[in-house]
Amino acid sequence: MAFGVLVTVTKSVSVSGERYVIPAAASALVCAVVLLVPRWRWPVSPVVVTAVTTWWGSLTILLLAVVMFDLAVARRRRTAAVCATVALSVNLLGFPPTRFSVDGAYLTVLVTWPFALVVGLWLGNRRRLMRALASEMEHLRVEAQLREEAARVAERSRIAAEMHDVLAHRLSLIALHTGVLATKGDALPAPVTERLGLLRTASTEALNDLRDVLGALREPDAQPQAALPPVLMDVQDLVDEARAAGQSVHLTAQGRPEQVPTTHRLAVYRIVQEALTNVRKHADGAMVTVRVDYRTPATLVEITNTASTVGTVAVDSRYGLIGLRERVTALGGYLHAGPAGAGAWRVAARIPHPLDLGQSGDPA
Structure with missing residues (x-):
């Protein structure tokens, strides 16, 4: 940016002595300001720099090249082409000593502006590719974490289902045998019969609690399975x-x-x-x-x-x-x-x- 301003001032001195140094330098500084302020990069800077280049012609070739580079990075190729076309055509009515038709400036334009456009396109595509790759890597990382967590949750659910089947089988056997023994209460001491009744009640309640707690941990779409010894x-x-x-x-x-x-x-x-x-x-x-x-x-x-x-x-x-x-x-x-x-x-x-x-x- 500073190099472009310096080139503008230097060329204005060589073209018109000191007569137009101040206006040319002021125009170049305005272009530099609008190019340096991020929120003015679009659409202020293309309009301002194109207007300045239209008038001053060959003095501000580099400044318009910077604008075309920014537009190419942002994938605004058509806008860059419009800016170049306007500057080249309307410049015929601009400041006579600095028209593009003087001193072979058209050759400089044909080298500088396309080069800035190509470099801007390449850099913009590279930046977008890097962002896309970074986004894809983040997506894969999150997906891997979700799959890993899903595997853990599925295994916990499977453990709960298996423990439900196994413990339900054991508790049902305890409740069955204690019930059979309780039916023979006449042949057993009263304290033993009472304890058997408590044991049967406790095992039945434990079985119900087990079904409520571990049964709720099964996968929502899982089909009920028979107890697996x-x-x-x-x-x-x-x-x-x-x-x-x-x-x-x-x-x-x-x-x-x-x-x-x-x-x-x-x-x-x-x-x-x-x-x-x-x-x-x-x-x-x-x-x-x-x-x-x-x-x-x-x-x-x-x-x-x-x-x-x-x-x-x-x-x-x-x-x-x-x-x-x-x-x-x-x-x-x-x-x-x-x-x-x-x-x-x-x-x-x-x-x-x-x-x-x-x-x-x-x-x-």
Whole structure:
């Protein structure tokens, strides 16, 4: 901007001596002011600078080039063309010594103004591209956060549904057996009969409360399911199904599943189920090794698969793993999933037993 004002003053001296220095300098300063004030960039500066260039001609070529650059950045190409056309045509009636037809000024115009226009278009497109990329990155970041949160909420809802089924099954058995015993009150002492009645009432109320609290946490569109006894949630069944589907799976189980909490067995079942599903989707043909240890002080589960034999890559969207991590963390444990070298993938979890919470650590 300052360079354009300096060029205007210098050329006015060379053209007319000192006679028109002050008017030319004043005109150039006015153009500089309207170009420097942001709120005057449009539409004041194009009108003012075009009018000044129309009169002073070759003295203010650079100032109009700045205007054309700004218009090009703002994608106002037609306005830039109109400004250039008006300046070139009406200048024939302007200040005679500085008309574009004098001293080959048209050649300078043909070089300066198109160059400013092209550079402005390029810079404007680049700025818009960067803003679009930044907006897209922010959109993807927010979308990833929402998906991650949705995975956590879905897993919590699934846990609530499973616990509702399991605990409802257990409480209904307690209420059933205490009711049967209460019917034989004649053969039992009065205090025992009274306690059985209290136990049956408490178990029935607990069952109702459980349905109200955990049942409300189910997904809104989820269909009611029958109670699922824990004995059916067996890792061996998953392995048998995977083998029947053509997967190569080796299972090693240690300890007795019935000696650990039901929540541990459900978590192990879900971890193995998710891992085998991911292997089928992302590493078809890989050899899978499943190791489960129910012995104290913690339930351990580890699933490792070799590299795929058909060229697929073991990469997961991680949202299923986020849900599993939410489940394991809720039980006070840890879950790790990641590459295991040479294209292999490993998922491992450690869930401490209730009496050994202080000994929990990272998956081995």
